[in-house]
């Protein structure tokens with residue numbers, strides 16, 4: 001699995017309240033959630049995001065509430081992957097559970113700039129900044145989580161009998 | 162090498178003799194929780210994957226607390242979806258308006274969670290039940306759906322930070338001051354992916370309400386969970402609630418901790434977290450003169466009867482300052498009734514405060530006290546992120562019930578020790594607002 005896109009860059013501690021404000025939580029419609037994604041931190045995000053784009057952020061991305069609406073809104077807005085120096089725990093597991101690829105890589109998170117073009121290979125964890133030519137390697141997923149991702153999310157990985 | 166308390170509970174629920182930090186395990190769940198916002202997403206997933214039954218009708222709790230009583234048509238439809246699901250699958254612990262309370266106050270009160278349990282909830286503050294000596298943690302809706310089907314969840318075994326509490330807290334110091342002080346010291350990611358394990362002789366001065374407040378905000382330090390040892394305070398609290406024998410786990414004497422943080426409770430001053438992070442703390446003495454428009458006393462953090470008593474002791478015989486809206490929200494129906502019976506409701510209304518039915522309401526900017534542009538609230542809730550309580554340019558200052566009540570009276574962030582008999586600031590005279 002690979003991704004290529006333009007980077008939208010944010011700082012540390014981007015919380016789920018700004019990823020999708022609570023005032024929109026009276027719906028679970030993916031389209032409606034996407035229409036308000038990042039609204040309280042970046043009014044231009046929804047206007048400028050293109051399919052495949054990549055979010056790059058600092059530490060503790062997705063902190064705050066457990067709302068799965070946050071990774072859903074990001075995925076539904078077309079974003080192909082999130083790279084951050086670290087993720088909040090619940091956001092991390094939610095993203096894996098719904099199949100939004102996320103990568104932890106401090107150096108990439110620091111050096112990649114807003115608007116850069118980036119290539120990501122999820123199988124190897126390689127991140128390449130096509131704008132600067134620099135490459136980075138993210139932490140690979142442990143096998144247990146690879147299994148969930150390979151099967152297309154948590155619910156597809158459990159057997160119903 | 163021994164295990165922490167959290168690791169012992171996880172090992173037992175995974176059916177393993179021992180677990181190590183970093184290990185990925187699958188654990189059996191004692192309870193799976195969802196609310197009116199997160200359950201609809203879980204129910205959609207549940208139905209999409211073709212499940213036709215839940216693992217245990219008695220081990221799922223669905224609580225309609227966030228946007229209830231339904232604030233608009235969409236909220237009503239979300240509750241309707243959960244209500245139908247609860248009916249269809251015979252979910253025993255479905256809490257609707259009139260029986261409900263804010264989930265994290267309600268579940269301990271109703272004896273649905275207890276010491277030694279392993280609990281997930283599709284709500285980040287599910288970590289609250291660590292106060293009872295349970296492992297409980299917030300997850301997302303997909304985890305909730307999988308938990309409802311299989312009765313299991315995957316976890317990465319956390320390492321731990323040990324928090325040693327000593328000394329006796331002063332008169333107005335409560336659980337909120339302890340946890341805000343801690344988050345101020347270690348930061349909002351200071352305990353990322355780890356447990357906060359509380360211990361020390363200072364514990365005996367912290368009642369269950371204080372402990373629930375502290376464990377509630379473990380997530381605000383990024384922790385997977387916060388946990389307290391089971392002691393006389395726990396046993397007292399569980400008497401008459403938990404319909405089964407508590408299972409007690411203790412950390413091994415040689416358990417490994419990433420670090421130890423010591424807090425001398427006797428040295429704490431009331432703490433306020435300034436916008437827009439819970440770690441942005443100052444003591445009330447350093448707060449300066451910050452004018453407020455609204456004071457909210459409630460939530461799963463500080464909406465228990467003990468909190469309302471503290472607030473009422475300050476509001477009794479005093480008036481909420483002109484130009485300030487004071488909103489008091491008991492966290493459950495039982496607390497609401499107790500507040501009425503004890504005369505607290507009367508004190509609040511006479512002081513000029515609103516006394517509301519249980520709801521999350523303003524805590525997440527839902528309803529019942531949303532802020533306009535430029536407005537400021539002091540609030541006993543747990544998050545002060547940008548836009549959390551309303552407009553993106555509004556501000557939330559987190560504090561305990563004593564500071565929130567004292568500030569409602571003066572209209573400024575106020576030390577509860579500094580208000581005079583009629584509510585004037587002893588050292589500054591009566592506040593006048595244009």
Ligand code: SF4
Pocket residue numbers: 226227263264265284286460461462520521524525542543
């Ligand atoms: S009171 Fe606030 S923090 Fe607690 S469950 Fe409700 S919205 Fe969440």
